[in-house]
Amino acid sequence: MKPKHYDVFIIGSGIAGQTAAKACAQSGMSVAIADKREYGGTCAIRGCDPKKVMLQFADLMQHAKQLKNLGVAETPKIDWKAVQQFKSQFTDAVPISTEKNLSELGIDLYHQSPKFISSSEIEVEGKTISAEKFVIATGYVPRTLRFEGAEFLQNSDDILNLAELPESATFIGAGYVGMEFGYMLASLGCKVTIIERGDRSLSAFDAYLVHMAEKSLAAIGVDFIFNAETISVELLNKNHRVTYRQSGKEHTLKTRVVYNTSGRVPAIDLLDLDKANIKADETGIHVNDFMQSESNPNVYACGDVSNKSLPLTPLSGLQGFIAGHNLIHGNEKSFEHPLVPSIVFTHPNLASVGCSEAEATSRYKSIKIFKGDASSWYNAKKNHTDTYAYKILVNERTDQIVGAHLLSDGANESINSLALAMQNEMTVAAFKKMIFTYPSYTNDLKSMLKNLD
Incomplete structure (x- = not known):
């Protein structure tokens, strides 16, 4: 029997794979997609989204403890079963809605991890399938540890x-x-x-x-x-x-x-990449700026599994868009690492964007370091916390911010203001002329740009 054939076969149903699949299907290509787990990907089902739903209850408890005897008479009791039920409202519907959206575009769905059997064929669900092009968007999996137990x-x-x-x-x-x-x-x-x-x-x-x-x-x-x-x-x-x-x-x-x-590593072990001449290592599948495999031009990789990504959902979506566009129109769009803020959702939040101090020192002739402990400032005292600090790095020649690092209850939001300023190459002088809401963590950023280390 002749293998079933598609224009594009996508492996992975997270945001990267979905974005590429939808673009190709809407352009009239025949498209299939496969995933060994529930459709929808890590972020929506078992990553960013459910994690944040649950973490807010820890934040509530921590904030209440900080304000104990300052207006909070008793810290709340958390009903963990109810927390899980609430979280499930965000996750349970994702696989069904994802499959529905993909199917309505005429995309065929497979529920198994494919294995490459040649440079143009895979085996999935016991069937041999060929395709003109493949997109690998399998993301990350937890690192395997090897010791007794x-x-x-x-x-x-x-x-x-x-x-x-x-x-x-x-x-x-x-x-x-x-x-x-x-x-x-x-x-x-x-x-x-x-x-x-x-x-x-x-x-x-x-x-x-x-x-x-x-x-x-x-x-x-x-x-x-x-x-x-x-x-x-x-x-x-x-x-x-x-x-x-x-x-x-x-x-x-x-x-x-x-x-x-x-830590997490690229999810490639099940794919038998060698049989399709797809170069990969612990950093991921090696791709060029078009998200195309360096060793097999009929294969693209996007999202966490590519060696040009970081484990961040917005980057995965961007790479999926670029891969989809290039599959449709030829290699027109290239990927350039955008300025991406990162956040650790502890309490307080730890946020970062741009250069570290070491990177800034090596890249620029002279930098100014604005650094300090802000635990005595109003926003920290209002929250009754003793942890609030910052480090902001400025290129002295241009007066532009090149790196910012924040530790505060509001860092997950205020870091975005600094990212916006950096993206638009605002000078410190121009940034400090901005009027922000008061009293806010964002408004504090202007005060931070006064205190040189």
């Missing part, structure tokens, strides 16, 4: 679907996921330990602010163990015993549950 580790999916809050939890890895969910569980009464191989958490963020963020989390009960290597996890009766090595000595701790938060 690693099979007892859970991951972020399990945290999002917790039936009840554990008495204690240990996170292996102090990146975004470990820090955010560690904060969430600690705020809701769980005893939290975070084990990290390095000497600090959140290695991509400014060390000055990270240190303050760690102190803030330690104050609510998060125990950090740095420069430590996890050796084994043993299942006990109700708990787990974690053994780790630090400073040449072995230590153990007991914990109800252990989470692998050591």
Whole structure:
């Protein structure tokens, strides 16, 4: 039997894959899409969106604790079952609506991870299928850890679907996921330990602010163990015993549950890329500026799985758009890394955009560093918090902001104002002439640009 043939076959139904698939279908191409999990992708079902729904209850609890006896007589009680039901209102409908939207465009749907069997063919659901072009948009998966008892580790999916809050939890890895969910569980009464191989958490963020963020989390009960290597996890009766090595000595701790938060890697292991001559490594599938495979011109890759991306949903959508456009019109549009703010949703939020201090120092002849502890400022005192700080980097020659790093209850929003200023190449002088709402965290940005380090 002759294999079924499509103009374009998409692998992955997250925002990158959906964007490319819809563009191609609307242009009249025959399109199919496959996913081994629920349609809709990580962000909408088991990532950004449900995480933020749940984290707001930790924020509520933390804010209430800060205002205890200042107007809040008793901290609230969280009904975790109700939280999960509320979260499900955002996630449960996504796969059905995604499949419906794709089907209405005439896109064929497959529910399995394909494997390449040649440069132009895949096998999926027991069928051999060929296509003129392929788009790989499979995203990231949790990194596999290999030590005795690693099979007892859970991951972020399990945290999002917790039936009840554990008495204690240990996170292996102090990146975004470990820090955010560690904060969430600690705020809701769980005893939290975070084990990290390095000497600090959140290695991509400014060390000055990270240190303050760690102190803030330690104050609510998060125990950090740095420069430590996890050796084994043993299942006990109700708990787990974690053994780790630090400073040449072995230590153990007991914990109800252990989470692998050591990072995420490109989801490519199931695809048999070698059979299609698709070059990839731990950074992802190697693509050119058109999101086209460097080794197989009939393949495009977009979103987290490409080696030109960062694990951020807006970038995935942009790359999906570029891949779709180039499939339809030929390689016309190229990808250039836009200015992208990043945020860690701990309490307070840790936000960053643009250059780190080291990057700015190496890139520009002379920079001005505006840095300070703002815990005595009105917005911090109003919230009764002792953690509020910033570091803003300015190119002295142009008077333009080249990097900004914020730690505050409002950093997730105020960082966008600095990103906008940087994108439009505003000078500090021009930015400080802006009128913002008062008293707001955004208005504080102007005061930050007065205090040189």
